[in-house]
Every structure is written in structure tokens, then in C-alpha cells.
Amino acid sequence: MxxxxxxxxxxxxxxxxxxxxxxxxxxxxxxxxxFALFASPIDYQQGDTVRIMYLHVPSAWMGLFCYVGMxxxxxxxxxxxxxxADICARATAPIGATFTALCLITGSLWGEPMWGTxxxxxxxxxxxxxxxxxxxxxxxxxxxxxxxxxxxxxxxALALVGAVNVPIVKFSVDWWNTLHQPASIVRMDGPAxxxxxxxxxxxxxxxxxxxxxxxxxxxxxxxxxxxxxxALHLSGMFDDxxxxxxxxxxxxxxxxxx
Amino acid sequence: MSxxxxxxxxxxxxxxxxxxxxxxxxxxxxxxLRGLRNSRRELxxxxxxxxxxxxxxxxxxxxxx
Numbered sequence: 001m002x003x004x005x006x007x008x009x010x011x012x013x014x015x016x017x018x019x020x021x022x023x024x025x026x027x028x029x030x031x032x033x034x035f036a037l038f039a040s041p042i043d044y045q046q047g048d049t050v051r052i053m054y055l056h057v058p059s060a061w062m063g064l065f066c067y068v069g070m071x072x073x074x075x076x077x078x079x080x081x082x083x084x085a086d087i088c089a090r091a092t093a094p095i096g097a098t099f100t101a102l103c104l105i106t107g108s109l110w111g112e113p114m115w116g117t118x119x120x121x122x123x124x125x126x127x128x129x130x131x132x133x134x135x136x137x138x139x140x141x142x143x144x145x146x147x148x149x150x151x152x153x154x155x156x157a158l159a160l161v162g163a164v165n166v167p168i169v170k171f172s173v174d175w176w177n178t179l180h181q182p183a184s185i186v187r188m189d190g191p192a193x194x195x196x197x198x199x200x201x202x203x204x205x206x207x208x209x210x211x212x213x214x215x216x217x218x219x220x221x222x223x224x225x226x227x228x229x230x231a232l233h234l235s236g237m238f239d240d241x242x243x244x245x246x247x248x249x250x251x252x253x254x255x256x257x258x
Numbered sequence: 259m260s261x262x263x264x265x266x267x268x269x270x271x272x273x274x275x276x277x278x279x280x281x282x283x284x285x286x287x288x289x290x291l292r293g294l295r296n297s298r299r300e301l302x303x304x305x306x307x308x309x310x311x312x313x314x315x316x317x318x319x320x321x322x323x
Contacts, residue, residue, distance in 0.1 A: 225297035
């Protein structure tokens with residue numbers, strides 16, 4: 001496990017995957033958009049606004065998926081102190097925050113014509129807003145320390161404590177009977193969405209997940225580069241009386257060492 | 259065609275949803291790529307300086323022996 005978690009191994013493993021992943025993501029999203037906007041029927045109650053679902057549901061899924069990933073990375077960073085786990089958590093946070101914000105915005109744009117309101121303090125909406133604040137809090141916290149190790153400890157603790165919100169988001173529609181509709185995809189008796197609408201939904205969910213992994217790989221590289229720059233500056237190699245000490249190298253330049 | 263864009267009268271809600279999502283995802287990707295390019299450039303500069311310093315030091319130590 002630790003062998004694969006080495007930054008240089010991560011770079012070597014992900015470099016050949018990245019172009020394929022990016023290509024597959026583009027195709028999935030393009031196909032998803034075609035089915036979402038052209039080749040799917042309108043809802044008998046909601047008319048064309050059902051097309052917002054193909055963005056809203058995948059965004060909500062990504063918001064939760066990213067948070068679970070971030071919390072697991074945070075736990076691994078606390079337990080094994082492995083730098084890559086912390087780097088992955090930091091790289092995930094802005095992606096998860098973006099999708100959570102998109103879920104709230106598209107939800108508003110769907111709520112106004114269908115519910116007659118942009119926002120209600122419904123359990124699902126409120127817990128999703130808390131999820132966004134958890135992401136923003138995590139980002140602010142890990143960047144608030146000069147020493148990245150202290151920032152990662154505080155951030156990981158916050159990510160883990162905040163993980164209690166994830167089941168609250170998921171089951172809020174069952175625990176509290178409010179305006180947001182109950183689960184229609186992940187439920188005991190199978191999806192309650194018509195197959196003609198399942199296809200664009202599935203394509204968009206896969207496409208968004210692919211997008212997450214593409215941006216994650218790029219952001220991990222960015223973070224590794226920034227740590228190397230920091231280590232070089234701290235090493236004193238750029239003082240006039242440079243010593244022979246070699247600076248910490250978490251896998252060389254992420255781009256040139258492929 | 260205009261029927262397609264009007265989306266049964268809900269065009270403004272639907273197109274702004276798709277627009278906001280597209281912009282957010284593209285901006286996040288471009289910001290990441292730009293950060294990556296800048297960090298790579300800075301790292302290359304640092305490593306060039308490091309390389310010349312190391313060579314100079316090696317030459318000096320060779321002279322000394």
C-alpha cells in the first residue's frame with residue numbers, strides 16, 4: 001500500500017492514464033449532454049425543467065463523493081502521516097466545493113420554477129449548504145498555517161468530524177418530510193427514474209466522476225511541485241554559503257520526470 | 259430551433275444551469291492547468307540555479323585537491 005502511495009510512483013502510474021481518462025471524460029460528458037438536452041423526453045409534471053436534473057444530481061453526487069474521499073484521505077494522513085494522503089485531500093477540496101456550489105445553484109434554478117422558491121430551509125438544502133461550508137472551512141484551515149504539516153493535521157480533523165454530515169445529507173429526505181423529493185435512484189426497490197432518463201443521468205455522473213479524477217491528478221502534481229519549491233527555498237541552497245545538503249524531493253518535477 | 263432554446267418556457271432556468279456548470283468546471287480546470295504551468299516554470303528556474311551552483315562547487319573542490 002505504501003509503495004503505491006509514494007509520490008514518484010503516483011506520478012509514474014497516473015501519467016499514462018491521464019490522457020485516456022481525459023478523453024473518456026470528454027466523450028461521456030458530450031454524450032451525456034446530447035441525451036440530456038436533445039434525446040430525452042420531458043417529464044410529465046415538470047416539463048423541460050427535468051433537464052436540470054442531469055446537472056443537479058451528478059453535482060450532488062460529486063459533492064458527497066469528494067467529501068468521503070477527502071475524509072478518508074484525512075484519516076490516512078492522521079494515522080500514517082503519509083504526505084500523499086494529505087496532498088490528495090487538499091487537491092480534492094476545491095473540486096468538491098465547486099460541485100457542491102453547483103448543486104445548490106442548479107437546485108435553486110430548478111426550485112424557482114417548480115417549487116416557486118429559490119431556497120427553503122429544508123433539511124436536504126441546509127445540510128448541503130453545511131457541506132459547502134465544511135469544504136470552505138477545510139480550505140481556509142489548511143492554508144492558514146505556514147507549516148503544511150500542522151495545517152494538514154487541523155484540516156484532517158475537520159474533514160473527519162464533518163463526515164457526520166454526509167449520512168445526514170443522504171438520509172435527510174427520509175428523516176424529515178420536507179419539500180425536497182425522496183431518493184429516486186439509490187433505493188431498495190431499484191431506481192424510480194424512467195430508463196430514458198437514466199441513460200443521460202448515468203453518462204453525466206460518470207463524466208463528472210472522470211472530470212474529478214482528471215483535475216485531481218493535475219492538482220496533486222501542482223501540490224507536489226509547490227512542496228518541492230518550498231523545500232528548495234527552505235533548504236538554504238540559495239544562500240551564498242550553500243551547503244551540500246540535498247533538499248527533500250517528493251518525486252522531482254511532476255511534469256519533467258514522466 | 260427557437261422552440262429548442264425556449265425549452266417549453268423554462269429556457270432561462272435551464273440554460274443558466276448549464277451555463278453556470280460549464281463555466282465553473284472550465285474555470286477550475288484552466289486555473290489548475292495555469293497553476294501547474296507556473297509551478298513548473300518556477301521549479302525549472304530553481305533547478306537551473308541549483309545545477310550551476312553545484313557545478314561551480316564541484317570545480318572548486320577539484321581545484322582544491
